Amino acid sequence: MVANFGYGTLVVTFLVALYGAGAAIYGGRKNSQPWIESARLAMLLTWPLLTVTALCMIYLLVTGHYELAFVSSVTSNSMPFYLRVTSLWGGQAGSLVFWSWLMSAFASAVTLRKWDRDREFLPWVIVVALVTLAFFLIMILFFENPFDRLWQTPAGVVRTAMFQPAGALLLAQADGRGLNPLLRHPGMIIHPPMLYLGFVSFVIPFAFAIAALVTGRTDDRWIRITRRWTLVAWLFLSLGLILGSRWAYDVLGWGGYWGWDPVEIAAFLPWLTGTAFVHSVMIQEKRGMLKRWNMVLIILTYALVIFGTFLTRSGVLSSVHAFAQSAIGPLFFGFIGLTFIVSLGLLLSRWESLKSDAQMSSLFSREALFLLNNLLFMSIAIVCFWGVIFPLISELFSGQKITVGPPFYQRATAPLFAGLLLLMGVAPLSAWGKSTARTLGRAIWKPFLFSLVVIALALVAGVRNLAALLGFWLCGLVAAITLYEFWRGALARHRKSDESLPLALWRLAGRNRRRYGGYTVHLGVVLMAIGIIGSQMFQTQTQGTIPQGGTLKIDNYTLTYKSLDNWDTPDGRNVARATVSVSKNGQYLGDLHPRRDYYYESQQPMTIPGVRSTWEDDFYVLLVDWQPISSEGATFKIYHNPLINWLWFGGFIFILGIMIAAWPDKDPETVSERVRRQAYSPVKV
Amino acid sequence: MRVHLNSRGRLFLSNKIWLVALLALAAVLSVTIAAVAQDSTQRPVTDDQVNAVARGLYCPVCENIPLDVCPTQACAQWRELIRLKLAQGWTDGQIKQYFVDQYGDRVLATPPARGLNWLVYIIPPVAILAGMYILYRAFQAWRKPVIATPPVASAQGEPTAIDNQYIDRIEEELKKR
Numbered sequence: 061m062v063a064n065f066g067y068g069t070l071v072v073t074f075l076v077a078l079y080g081a082g083a084a085i086y087g088g089r090k091n092s093q094p095w096i097e098s099a100r101l102a103m104l105l106t107w108p109l110l111t112v113t114a115l116c117m118i119y120l121l122v123t124g125h126y127e128l129a130f131v132s133s134v135t136s137n138s139m140p141f142y143l144r145v146t147s148l149w150g151g152q153a154g155s156l157v158f159w160s161w162l163m164s165a166f167a168s169a170v171t172l173r174k175w176d177r178d179r180e181f182l183p184w185v186i187v188v189a190l191v192t193l194a195f196f197l198i199m200i201l202f203f204e205n206p207f208d209r210l211w212q213t214p215a216g217v218v219r220t221a222m223f224q225p226a227g228a229l230l231l232a233q234a235d236g237r238g239l240n241p242l243l244r245h246p247g248m249i250i251h252p253p254m255l256y257l258g259f260v261s262f263v264i265p266f267a268f269a270i271a272a273l274v275t276g277r278t279d280d281r282w283i284r285i286t287r288r289w290t291l292v293a294w295l296f297l298s299l300g301l302i303l304g305s306r307w308a309y310d311v312l313g314w315g316g317y318w319g320w321d322p323v324e325i326a327a328f329l330p331w332l333t334g335t336a337f338v339h340s341v342m343i344q345e346k347r348g349m350l351k352r353w354n355m356v357l358i359i360l361t362y363a364l365v366i367f368g369t370f371l372t373r374s375g376v377l378s379s380v381h382a383f384a385q386s387a388i389g390p391l392f393f394g395f396i397g398l399t400f401i402v403s404l405g406l407l408l409s410r411w412e413s414l415k416s417d418a419q420m421s422s423l424f425s426r427e428a429l430f431l432l433n434n435l436l437f438m439s440i441a442i443v444c445f446w447g448v449i450f451p452l453i454s455e456l457f458s459g460q461k462i463t464v465g466p467p468f469y470q471r472a473t474a475p476l477f478a479g480l481l482l483l484m485g486v487a488p489l490s491a492w493g494k495s496t497a498r499t500l501g502r503a504i505w506k507p508f509l510f511s512l513v514v515i516a517l518a519l520v521a522g523v524r525n526l527a528a529l530l531g532f533w534l535c536g537l538v539a540a541i542t543l544y545e546f547w548r549g550a551l552a553r554h555r556k557s558d559e560s561l562p563l564a565l566w567r568l569a570g571r572n573r574r575r576y577g578g579y580t581v582h583l584g585v586v587l588m589a590i591g592i593i594g595s596q597m598f599q600t601q602t603q604g605t606i607p608q609g610g611t612l613k614i615d616n617y618t619l620t621y622k623s624l625d626n627w628d629t630p631d632g633r634n635v636a637r638a639t640v641s642v643s644k645n646g647q648y649l650g651d652l653h654p655r656r657d658y659y660y661e662s663q664q665p666m667t668i669p670g671v672r673s674t675w676e677d678d679f680y681v682l683l684v685d686w687q688p689i690s691s692e693g694a695t696f697k698i699y700h701n702p703l704i705n706w707l708w709f710g711g712f713i714f715i716l717g718i719m720i721a722a723w724p725d726k727d728p729e730t731v732s733e734r735v736r737r738q739a740y741s742p743v744k745v
Numbered sequence: 746m747r748v749h750l751n752s753r754g755r756l757f758l759s760n761k762i763w764l765v766a767l768l769a770l771a772a773v774l775s776v777t778i779a780a781v782a783q784d785s786t787q788r789p790v791t792d793d794q795v796n797a798v799a800r801g802l803y804c805p806v807c808e809n810i811p812l813d814v815c816p817t818q819a820c821a822q823w824r825e826l827i828r829l830k831l832a833q834g835w836t837d838g839q840i841k842q843y844f845v846d847q848y849g850d851r852v853l854a855t856p857p858a859r860g861l862n863w864l865v866y867i868i869p870p871v872a873i874l875a876g877m878y879i880l881y882r883a884f885q886a887w888r889k890p891v892i893a894t895p896p897v898a899s900a901q902g903e904p905t906a907i908d909n910q911y912i913d914r915i916e917e918e919l920k921k922r
Contacts (some may be wrong), residue, residue, distance in 0.1 A: 314814035321809045349887075354750045420887030428884065435880055439873040446872075450865045458861050465811070466853035472869055602793035665816050695792070 062173050063128060066116030067222060069205040073164075074197040077104050081190040088183030088274070096183045099570075100171050103186050106193060107168045110161040117157060117206055118145055126233035129220045130154060130206040136238030136661060138631035143239060146248045148241045149256070152388075153206035158253075158525055159369055160196045163189070163260045169587055170264055170289070178285060184271035192263055192366075203387045228729075238632070239664045241659045247307035251300060254450025255327055258297025259365045262334060264289040266362035268482045273406040278351060278413045283341045289723035294338055298718065303710040313667030314599060315699030317707070320469040325444045326371035330364040333357055336437035343427045346492050348417030350427075352407065352435070359403040364441075373388070406723065420571040424495040425612040429487040436480045443472040474527075478534060481589060484582050485538035488545050507540035511723075539586045542579050556719070558718075569720070570645050577721025584717050594677075594703025601700070603684065607693035614698045618643045621693055624630050624686055634658040638683045639693055642672055654696070655685040677702040767906040798827050798837050801854045802844055811854070 080102030087095030117130075122144045126132040134147040134154065146153040167189035175182050200206070208220045211228035239248075240581030265286035272282035304324070305317040318324060318697055337357040343350045370392040407414075420428055447464040453460050489495075489503040515538025518529055550565035559567065567574035602614045612619045622639045629635055637655040641648060659666065672679040678701040686694035787808055806813045812823055823844075832838045844852045847912035856862040 312818070316809075319809065357854065416887070420884060431880060431883075435873075435876050438876060439869070440788060442872045442876075443869045446865065446868055453864070454856070455859055460849055461851040462865075463809075463851050463854060463863060464816070465803065465809070467801075468855045468865070601793075601796070603796055605792070644866040667816055677822065697792075 061209040062116050063125070063209070064120055066113050066120075067110050068155060069112045069116070070197065070207075073106050073160075074194060074201060075112065076105050076109065077190045077194040077197060080106070080416060081187050081194060082191065084183040084186040085403055088187070088627070094188075097205075098567045098625060099183060099186045099190075103164075103171050104168050106164040106190075107161075110164045112477060114157055114161045114609030117148055117154060117230055120207075120723060121145065124236065126236045127209050127230050129208045130208050132233055132467045133306065134211065134239050136236040136237070136632070137234075138661075139238055139244070139612055140301070140631070146252075147239050147243075149252045150243050150248070151206075153200065153208075153312045153367075154424060156196055156200045156204055156254075157206055159256055159260065160193055162253075162256055163193050163196065163263060166260050166264060167193070167267075170267075174269055178281065180275045180277060180650065181268060181271040181282070181285075182600075184274045185267040188267035188270050189263065199391065199407055203391070211298065219635035223391055238659075240662045241657065242311060243665050245311050247309060247311070251303040251307055254296050254303055256369075258293050258295075258300050259369055261289055261293035261296060261364065262358075262361050262365050265293070266358050267357045270403060270406065273355065273403075273410050276410060277679070278410055280341075280344050280348070280351075283344055283354065288722055288724070290334070290341070291718060294322065294331075295715065295718040297327070297334060299715055301327055301331060302708075302715070303644075305330055306708060306711075309704075310671075311666070312667065313669055314597070315669075315680050315682075315697075315701065316595075317652070317704075320447075320466040322448045323371060325448050325469075325597075326368040327446075329444055330361050330368055332441040333364055334438050336434045336441075337361060339430050340434050343430050347427050349420070350431075351414040352411065354401075355407050359400065359407070359433075362403075363400050364636065366392065366399070367374060367395050406407040418493075420496055422491055424490055424497050424500050425493065426487055426490040426492050426532075427563040429483055429490055431486065433483050434482065436483065437478050440473050440476050443469065443476070447472075473592070477589075478530065481531075481534040481538055481585075484585065485534070485541045488579065489541060496665070504541070505523065507537060507544050510540040511537035525597055528593055531589065531597075533590050535593070538582060542582050542586070545579055573723050574721045577717050577723070580717030580720055581714055582711045582717075584712070584714030587706050587713055589710070591703050591707025592706065592708060595701045596705065598702045599699060603695065603697040605685075605692055605695040610693060612696055612698060614700050616645050616647075616702065617698070617718070619681060619696060619698060624694060630733075631659050634660065635685055638670075638686070638696070640670065640681060640696065642679055642681075649679075652679075652681055654681045656683045656686075673705055674704075756779050790828045794831055795824050796901070797826045798840055799824050801837075801852060802841065805848055805851055 082101045083095050083097035083102060087097075087099055095355065120128055120131050121135050122141065124131070124135065124137060126135075130151060130153045134150040135144050139147070151160045152491060167186075170185060170189070171182070172416055176579065197407055197470055205222055210231040210233070211219045211221055211225055212231045213219060213225065213228045219228060221228075225229070252594040253722055265282075268282040268286045269647045270280055286560050304327070308319070309317040340350050340357060341354055344354050370388070402620075422428060447468055451462050454460060485507070486500065486504065491499055509569065511533055515529060515533045518532045523532065525531055530736050533548055546565060546569075549568045553559060553563050553564040600615055602612065604612045606621050607614055608621055608623065612621075612623055621643045621645070625634060626634070626636045635655055635657050637653050639651055641651050643649055649672060652672060654670035656667050657668065659663075667682050667684075668680045678699075680699040682697040683700075684695040684697050795812040800811055802817055802823070803810070804811040804815065804817075804820050807817055807820060810820075812820055824848065827840055837842070841853065850856055850862075851915055858866055
């Protein structure tokens with residue numbers, strides 16, 4: 061009953077979305093306000109409808125309706141309540157419902173804004189949002205229906221179908237297979253939603269870009285309207301990536317946080333083009349340049365968002381055959397191709413009206429450096445995209461499967477990331493339009509001297525690796541320049557206004573949140589870079605099998621194996637939990653409990669590390685194997701990850717910076733409009 | 746962030762399990778045969794030595810998980826095979842070649858640079874160089890011919906004037922927002 065109701069609301073939502081898109085196109089072309097208003101109401105209606113669908117799904121998941129194929133594949137009786145709710149996004153079908161629900165929420169929120177000056181955009185924004193939504197609803201209704209039931213035919217064959225096949229009986233099951241153990245983690249509550257929020261919110265600037273192209277209003281108005289949406293999208297996508305890395309570090313038990321897995325890269329790709337977009341829109345706003353390029357970037361970002369959504373849960377990149385067998389694979393690629401071609405066609409039709417208003421007068425101007433930044437981001441995106449799809453191409457043409465693993469990405473992207481760090485330092489010192497090498501040199505020498513101190517400190521600390529020294533030097537330079545920028549701004553304001561220095565800094569940052577939010581983001585990147593350099597270049601590891609009371613050494617740490625407990629849990633796991641003590645230079649630091657959970661349902665082991673975390677390093681120990689009745693004892697693997705906490709702290713500062721930049725400023729137009737309104741409004745008696 | 750699932754359900758999963766089982770069987774047989782054939786010159790091999798080789802290998806089933814950290818039974822068997830080969834004095838390269846001969850190039854972390862595989866290494870630098878060229882041409886096209894030398898700031902050296910310039914620049918940027 062509930063499943064039928066949920067499916068029914070999905071069908072109605074699909075029809076409403078189709079109607080809304082049609083009404084918006086008609087209203088937009090004929091400039092008919094009633095039609096546009098009707099389309100807007102249709103857009104707004106999709107959200108409550110999809111909310112009902114999602115609630116039906118959650119109800120079925122929580123109450124354990126295992127006759128539904130999706131429910132039985134992602135939940136089981138032993139799972140706690142919060143995981144049953146979050147298993148909505150634990151598989152492809154539910155993820156698509158969740159994605160659609162978020163998409164509808166964001167698009168509805170956009171249609172509720174005040175449209176006064178931008179009314180011509182409205183119908184086309186609705187068209188893009190509803191066409192995207194309708195596509196996802198097609199996927200759900202016809203290919204990945206979460207309400208499909210399991211049926212048993214008289215011949216004993218189990219079939220999946222929404223409605224009863226002739227002669228088949230509903231397959232009632234007492235329990236489900238349950239969620240993949242890797243996903244049974246509190247991170248499941250927040251990481252996928254953040255990533256999806258990032259994905260769907262990038263649809264909004266894309267919708268406005270298309271609206272600008274269709275209406276021919278090709279000034280930077282679409283960018284100004286969507287500035288905050290873009291930052292919000294960037295915020296969520298960044299947060300999703302950082303949380304995902306942390307989850308991997310805590311759960312996956314391989315001592316790292318980023319494995320250059322295709323699924324990781326799928327989320328990273330729109331982030332790369334989105335980050336290039338966040339920077340390059342500033343050039344259009346300040347200098348009226350790069351109008352075409354910004355369009356290209358947002359079109360690419362949208363295409364990569366759809367690509368990423370599809371890739372995250374489908375697994376089709378594992379093989380050409382998997383791709384061919386997947387019903388939704390070709391459809392997704394068809395949709396991406398179609399929207400890409402239509403968007404580029406629209407862009408070409410407005411090519412002439414998107415000419416730059418200004419000239420590039422110096423190679424050292426901020427816009428020139430921003431362009432270089434874009435080149436580097438795009439280069440990393442090309443490396444990543446190519447690395448992800450090449451195995452498919454190889455298999456298609458040569459019939460041989462290959463692996464494109466971390467060494468490829470590390471080697472190809474490391475110099476590009478170093479270039480980005482350098483630019484991040486230099487660009488804030490340049491001015492829009494007219495910087496020269498001389499002015500830039502004059503601004504940079506003090507921070508440069510400071511950065512040399514960083515190299516000296518690194519040498520004293522024993523760093524001899526050239527790449528690491530270069531990395532730390534770049535971090536020092538960027539940090540010095542960024543802090544110097546804070547200092548210069550505050551000092552200038554302090555001298556001009558007689559405000560105290562902290563107050564001057566506070567007010568200056570408050571007046572230009574975007575600028576100082578951006579600098580805070582840069583500081584976050586520096587901290588993250590320190591963590592990445594430390595953990596990537598100086599990580600050490602060892603593995604050994606030791607008896608109880610035996611020790612294992614790594615760098616100046618010693619691990620002593622004390623005991624091992626083994627028990628079954630009510631939620632269907634067998635837990636083997638070791639107790640080890642850790643000492644550093646002979647001094648006892650504490651006990652750790654690495655464990656290995658074996659899930660009976662899925663016959664899958666999970667390795668959960670024991671970690672001792674400090675600013676200096678992480679001592680990360682895994683229980684690889686154990687022999688409870690032999691004198692061999694247990695096998696442990698230890699990772700020593702220097703500076704890794706700087707990565708997480710940097711991630712926090714990064715997010716804080718985006719929040720500062722995205723925080724609403726007092727809009728001068730609103731103030732002046734308010735003044736005007738007050739001045740001309742009739743006096744109420 | 747290796748958290749990802751396959752949604753194609755049981756059929757695919759059971760295929761995978763079969764493949765794992767077959768691989769495990771193949772590995773066990775190889776280990777047994779190799780153990781019979783081994784000579785008396787064996788030397789003890791540490792886990793770290795095994796992992797150093799395994800780090801650069803990927804089993805065909807556990808996609809994108811390096812062999813040294815993969816928790817499956819089949820991968821554990823592969824590691825034991827590596828241990829055995831190392832004990833027999835095989836080098837890193839020989840062991841990798843052994844697995845390539847058995848299972849194809851996909852067991853390597855990066856494809857060997859030959860044939861079609863060259864494309865994986867060639868395309869990104871070519872694309873990046875093309876991007877640089879386009880950017881260079883764009884710079885050339887955008888640069889205005891210099892008509893007059895911009896006036897040198899007369900207040901150079903006076904801190905307050907520079908401060909004013911700086912704060913004015915920020916204010917100007919603020920107005921443009």
